[in-house]
Amino acid sequence: MKRQNSKQSDDSKSFTNIMIIVGLVIVIGGGIAWRLGSGLNADATVDQGDTDQDVDVVSDSVTINVASNGYSPSQVTVKQGQRVRMKLVTNNTYGCARSFTIPKLGITKNLQTTGEDTVEFVAQEKGSIVFQCSMGMFRGTINVI
Numbered sequence: 178m179k180r181q182n183s184k185q186s187d188d189s190k191s192f193t194n195i196m197i198i199v200g201l202v203i204v205i206g207g208g209i210a211w212r213l214g215s216g217l218n219a220d221a222t223v224d225q226g227d228t229d230q231d232v233d234v235v236s237d238s239v240t241i242n243v244a245s246n247g248y249s250p251s252q253v254t255v256k257q258g259q260r261v262r263m264k265l266v267t268n269n270t271y272g273c274a275r276s277f278t279i280p281k282l283g284i285t286k287n288l289q290t291t292g293e294d295t296v297e298f299v300a301q302e303k304g305s306i307v308f309q310c311s312m313g314m315f316r317g318t319i320n321v322i
């Protein structure tokens with residue numbers, strides 16, 4: 178009987194040790210997880226900064242030269258949600274290149290032979306928006322990022 182009591186005492190002692198170890202693991206593990214969490218948040222902040230830098234490169238004002246044989250540049254990049262002012266410059270321009278359209282946005286503008294016209298829009302969705310003459314012979318793309 179006495180021997181059994183002694184054994185029980187040993188068991189509860191080692192049980193206590195195990196509980197202490199488990200407690201330490203939780204505390205230390207929690208601390209490591211917290212540090213990792215902080216690290217991840219820091220990285221996310223840095224990524225956000227990079228994104229903002231990219232956005233600075235994008236202009237909300239783009240100029241397209243409209244010639245009788247097409248548009249240049251034919252690729253422009255704008256930011257999603259930004260109001261874009263698209264300046265269309267003609268210089269002795271003839272033909273249907275002057276009949277400027279952005280079908281997806283419902284924009285149509287008959288440009289003067291020589292001068293500057295402006296169309297404005299907000300690019301609501303990421304992706305590409307085609308601009309073209311009314312017949313679709315001359316084309317360009319607005320990349321919304």
Ligand SMILES: [Cu+2]
Nearest residue numbers: 273310312314
């Ligand atoms: Cu055309």
